Amino acid sequence: MIRRTVLALISLMPLAACSSNSETAAGSTAGTGGGSGVPGGGVTSAELGGPRGPIVPGSQQDLEVNVGDRVFFAFDSAALDDAARQTLERQAAWLKQYPAVSVTIEGHCDERGTREYNLALGERRAQAVKNYLVALGISPDRIRTISYGEERPADPGHDETAWALNRRAVTVVNVTG
Amino acid sequence: MRSRPAFVSASVLAVALAAIPVVVSFAQTSDAQRTAALAARVLELEEELRRLRGRIETLEADRDRLAARLEELAQAVRATSEGPATATSETGRPPLPAIARGSGPPAPTAPAPSRPPQPPAATGRAPLAGVEEDPAARRGYVLGTIPREAILGGEPSPAPTPPTGAAPRPQGAPPRGGESQTVARAVPGGADPNARFAAARELLRKGDWASAEETLRRFVNDFPNDPNAPLAAYWLGETYLVREDYENAAATFARNYRTFGPEAPRAADNLLKLGEALARLGEKDKACQTFTELERRHPDASSAVRQALARERAAAGCR
Amino acid sequence: MNPSIPLRRRALLAGTVAFAGGVFARRLAQAQLHLDITRGFVEPMPIAVSPFAGDGPAAREQGEAIAQVVSADLDSSGLFRTLDRRAYIQGPEELRGVPRFADWRQINAQALVTGVVRSPEPLVVEFRLWDVFGGTQLRGLRLDAPSSAWRRVAHKIADAVYERLTGESGYFDTKIAYIAETGPATRRIKRVAVMDQDGANHAFLTDGSQLVLTPRLSPDVTRIAYLVFRHPAPRVVMRELASGREIVLGEFPGMSFAPRFSPDGRSLLVSIAQEGNTDLFRFDLVTRQLRRLTDGAAIDTSPSYSPDGTKIAFNSDRGGSPQLYVMNADGSGVRRISFGSGRYGEPEWSPRGDLIAFSKLDKGFFHIGVMKPDGSDERLLTRNYQDESPTWSPNGRVILFSRQDRAGGRTRLFSIDITGYNQREIPTPLDASDPNWSALLP
Known part of the structure; x- marks a missing residue:
């Protein structure tokens, strides 16, 4: 139950980031108040972009913010639940939109397993995502997989919340050139 | 749309032709979704299969242990019933x-x-x-x-044939053979x-x-x-x-x-x-x-x- | 009635102690001085290790250092307690001949180690082990080595003492390979490191630029295999320890990981993950042939050869959760051996062949445990937030493992006797995981 809530929150995060981005971008900074401390002096203003700058279409940030770059798994499972499938369907549509983009699926695990078993489990998760994307019409040549096992947690914590965030497969846009 | 007469303008035809791939593409997507669902289903079935295999492994192990235990019991029963009345x-x-x-x-x-x-x-x-x-x-x-x-x-006890696997006699104890001949008077x-x-x-x-x-x-x-x-x-x-x-x-x-x-x-x-x-x-x-x-x-x-x-x-x- | 109870109890306890004493008396009579280490808790045997005498000041200094290493080795086993040398009555130079046993009985030393450094370079050392109460020499040995190897000489002496007094071969002249860790959890830097069993002669084998895991030393301790995250896929690599030269293994399909040497050092087991499925393969290091050992839609990994090379224990989730299995070395005759509660992993066959160590996650805790190769007699030795990666001392008496505490999150190495006693931390300069204990050095 708790885990579901957490995951629900997580899946909302990209949207939240998105809306805050556009808000900051839209609302221009009207002035700096007594910032310069020079009364009657020239007050200049400049538009601020999003915290990370403009989103390049077809980039990792685009995928992360507008599509969702990751799916989550239950403990010791590589099964794709409904939320995961929806994310992957969006990813597939996005990949069709940017046919030049190739990606690597990184499979990850929480720390509650042996290192070697988790390497295998991470690979199984990455492969599950790849298979789903391929079935949705993405060429397998565009998708590499790698497993990091438990070596690269997204959340360094040691509780169920952290573990749920760490049991994931992340779609990463390959940087070419 | 495609049943329009042949005199239709080229531009309209172009639009119509352009629409065809779109339609096909929609059909593909829906097929693809079915395929994808199948891919996911295969994964679930594999997990289910492993769980079932695990059940079988445990049941077999339980069965083997029970069989061994029954065999032990049977042997012990045999050993006892072969003893003197x-x-x-x-x-x-x-x-x-x-x-x-x-x-x-x-x-x-x-x-x-x-x-x-x-x-x-x-x-x-x-x-x-x-x-x-x-x-x-x-x-x-x-x-x-x-x-x-x-x-x-x-x-x-007084049985001449100790149960299989019985501990050896203590040192210095008299041999057991022949004792069963002694008729016990309680x-x-x-x-x-x-x-x-x-x-x-x-x-x-x-x-x-x-x-x-x-x-x-x-x-x-x-x-x-x-x-x-x-x-x-x-x-x-x-x-x-x-x-x-x-x-x-x-x-x-x-x-x-x-x-x-x-x-x-x-x-x-x-x-x-x-x-x-x-x-x-x-x-x-x-x-x-x-x-x-x-x-x-x-x-x-x-x-x-x-x-x-x-x-x-x-x-x-x-x- | 009441006052008599303590008396009876005392008499009874005296009886109990006497029975134990009788046992020891008989053993002593049979085998002079002998320490039985199959018991769980042993009162450590008091032993005196005299600084070694030396022919000249440099030799004496060397003799002093050697005696210190010998003492530390023996103490670390938990089976010996070296006596404070300030209590020693006879000095090193007096001990070139037969000791005055009465002096040593007086401080209740049961055994005495003496020695002479004949030459510091090249190093020539003679040592003797004495049964103080029996008044006899139990062992005498002369060792020759370059002076740079003086710690190995000391470890070999400690091994000789351990072996003579316990009847088991020692484990002090050994190395430990492990992964040294630094940095935040999300961007951990890992390096392959090798050190002596006591932490000395520490060296990094990789620079941390690539993620590395699970080092394994070859049986002759000349090579090391480990996993490195390298493009295009993580893979097993092998290096010569002395030169650092990488020995090319050829291309494996997919990700290869979890390397394990066969007992004869001729082949390497690897796990290969392809299409979401992980299987065990044997790579022949001579013919360079790769042979599949397991198949099927399941994870098969963490293999471990039996010491005679005829069987392989491994970890598989073919039964729905990670469990331990044993099969013949050719992949036939797979049998599940773990049936307890929890999830098992990392089976490690004891060098004696009598036990398989493993890690296990059960009800939120990790354990290091042992069971017989048929799966019977499971015994858990530890319980902690995360205990992992058991590896055996070459005599099959001690298990080394890595432990992560939830609180600090530090990951460290610990050792524990298979009796469940004498748990000790093995200090390392950085955080440490994935230990692998070598065989006795050749």
């Missing part, structure tokens, strides 16, 4: 229910000890009861602390050791601990070299233990081990019970030392003893 009738079957402890019902005539010598949950066995105890069997605990011969009346206090031993067992069976204690003590005194002496001495200790007289119990088990040595029947049991009694006396360190000594000296002790050892160790809080 006198022995069978005197020892009775199932024998010593009063000592059998654990999940089985308490002995009818037992003076209801407030604490049974063994906690019932882990290993205690009335005959066969443990076999059905799945969680225990899953952990590999099948036999309880009661040795097989006690469960089935295969106590190496005269307690008489000169016939077999009859005396049988009488003691009968008292144990009835749960008459005080009389059993007396009879067993006299048996050990009168026939120190009888093959049954180590067993009598062991059961003597049990009469104290069951009545929570831990000091006499400990003294008896310790003496038994010294007297009969590590090769005698029930040697490991004596150490186990010594440790248990010491633990009850609050002598934790000594108890733990004894358990350690048991482990060291009897690495091949029956699994029943080893399981009981693990439990008693934990109960005593041995590190």
